Amino acid sequence: MNVSCEDERYYLFFPESEWLLPAALVNAGHEDRRHDRPYEFNGMCRGSEDLAIFQYTxxxxxxxxxxxxxxxxxPGSAMLLLVPEEHCYRLPKHSGHWEYYYISVNGVEAVRLFREFRRRNGFLIDFPNNARVVKCLEEILRKLRERNADCQPAASSLAYDFMMALLQSAPRNTLPKSEKLLPQVSRYCLARLDRPVTVAELAHHVNLSYWHFSHRFKEETGESPYDYILKLKFGYASRLLQNSTDSVKAVAFACGFSDAGNFCKVFRRLFGKTPAEFRRNG
Structure with a gap:
């Protein structure tokens, strides 16, 4: 086994591999990324072999x-990602650092279970820091630190333990089915028209996973949460354009858009004209 460990990064490779095992541990670690070096990963640029990635902030x-x-x-959110896949994650400019645990596994059965878990629960999930899956990941890092994964079956056992801990940590959706989402979502969005609001943030607000929230919201309202957020923001924007003399840039900022060009682009797609044309034509 060749293991590279730098700032708690472990890469596992077994040149003598003789078993095609259903779960395999590829890498794991604990990192604190800062802006002293670039950090961005694209899911389509990491090879063609199926890989499941769990990264907990x-x-x-x-x-x-x-x-x-x-x-x-x-903090408290985990990304569940697959490779190859259309996704990209990074340390954003506005954040001073990003500290996280991560683990990557492959193997036909591990990837199948991971994919099915994500289908049911979403790709961005909140876990408390004492969740079984987080504690399991900490234990895996301890074993790697002590070099207790010195052969392919031992490493596979760690990958299997992680997958079982993940399945046992499925979030419990606590919002009763009888309680309507729309009033809560509407109040939350209307109080935050001046900043970006994401679907994941709304799901967290009502104590549902991203997948369950999106499914229930569309079932209840007939539209996606993302479309509903846009409808509220651009309804507000249209009223500002008609009833104020604020510049288009100021209106964009008031609706939570830091990029006025992107605001104008979306506005034109929704209204069929630019904000300036909309204002002139009433």
Whole structure:
């Protein structure tokens, strides 16, 4: 086994591999990324072999692009990602650092279970720091630190332990089915029209996983949470354009857009005209 350990980074490679095992540990670690060196990973640029990645934020903040949206990855949140896949995560400019645990596994059965768990629970999940999966990851790091994974079956056992801990840590969705989402979501968004609001943030607010929240919201309202957020923000924008003399840039900022160009682009897609044309034509 060749193990590289720098700032708690472990890479496992067994040149004498003779077993095609259902779960294999590829790497694991504990890192605290800062802006002294670039940190960005694209899921389509990491090879063609199936790989499951679990990354749990301890402190600071990360940023994830997934399914056409951008998500803040805050302390207590875990990203569940697959390779190859269209996603990209990074240390954003506004965050001073991003501290996290991570583990990557492969093997047909491990990836299958990981994929199914993510389908049911979402790709961005909140776990308390005493969750079984977090404690298991800490124990795996301890064993790697003590070099207790010196052969392929031992490393496979750690990967299997992680997958079982993950399955046992499935989030419990605590919002009763009888309770409607729309009033809570509407109040939350209307109080925050001047800043970005993500679907993951709304899911966290109502104590649901991303997947369950998105599914229930669309079932209840007939539209996606993302479309609903846009509807509220641009409804507000249209009223500001009609009833104030604020510049387009000021209106964009008031609706939570730091980039006025992107605001104008989305506005034109929704209204069929630019903000300036909309204002002139009433």
């Amino acid at each position: 301890l402190d600071g903040e990360g940023e994830l692009d997934f399914a056409g949206e951008r998500f803040r990855v805050l």
